[in-house]
Amino acid sequence: MTLEPHIALRATQLLLGIGIALQAAEVLATRSAHARLCIGKHPPDFWAQWLTAKMLVRLALSAVLIVGFGKHLQVIEPVFYMGLIFSSVGLVIRFNGPFGGGSDSMTFQVLIGLLIASLGVANPILVRVGLGWIAAHSVLSYFIAGIAKLKTENWRTGLAMQTLLRTDGPYTLFAPARNLADSKSLCAGLSWMIIVFEIAFPLVLILPWEGKLALLSIGLLFHITNAVVLGLNRFIWAWAATYPAVLYFN
């Protein structure tokens, strides 16, 4: 079974659009707090207005991604992606780095891939290049993260997982997850499950269709668990948006 490129692109647009809309809504809900963290000479009130305008534009652009371009807007599709890409660059400059962490980085890569694919009108090979770009970043993101954990003693022993789940650690935890930190062996087991999954993820490119779906389901479950336990909800949409491209490469 294979996924048609236009279906893969449409699914990517939809998932990414939801992710960008969600982020814009969250930033708008906490724009004053975000404005205090903007780097620049202007006072926070100025940055609050700047952020409001920027997020409303992103919300509008993401709405088009969700609804779909249709035949009328398809001609200017690259302009939408360029708008979101430039807007992302502006946010990175203002916050001195990706303000949504890794999810911003993946969202950006998916936008680049969609931009390349949207130029497929000129040359159909660009659709494959765009989807390939997205799939490559998806696979690399898991694999590199897995290798980095494997090379780190604290991850191999479970200490990093324990610190992550500690009550006074860096995240606001889902209450039942706090108990997991009590058992170092359980934390080590969880660490190894993550390491094995992340390092094995590139297999998704050669597995049969059912195997691909199984591995991507595990990936989705992994991100949903992270959202529940650690509150990293934006990662769900950013990574899910890469899955249609991964499925396309069968």
Added chain:
Amino acid sequence: MIATALSNILKLFLPSWNFFNDFSTVPRLDVRTIQDGRECEWRTLYTTVSTRSIRRVFFNADGNIELLEKTFIDRATEEFAPECPRLRGQQRDNSSDLNKNNALSHSRVSAPGDGRTPSELGKHHKILTRIVRSRLTATQLDDEFQFRLVMTSPGQPEEILFVSAHLPVQEETR
């Protein structure tokens, strides 16, 4: 400034994908208020909280702004103490001058503000001041406050990296 911006843009184009490095060290921001010239006890800025809310899978505005603030705390930690061995993942020498019975090591801080003026402390001092001030004004309006950056590592004494000068809780209007 331009070099930093270009570096950040480059990272956006070429992400490292190296998440959750090792958690061998976790910086913490402490704060204390000064009422009528009397210094209160230090407390962590972010109280230990957990949630049972599944809602945040769909919408987590408060959680994500807190994560962003903690990113700035991480960056400030690197700015204030770039030479800190723990930040480089090195193990502390057993023969260090730490008092092992003491919960906190004060070895890196000699004076509030580390002897530097706020302008010398860089942009992250300003950002940290704003973060602390916003979270203080939400609960109380004391005269002054002070914050400190503490490095925590599992099984090791905590280490104070930086202590700010006394700062007004109410932002000065110009």
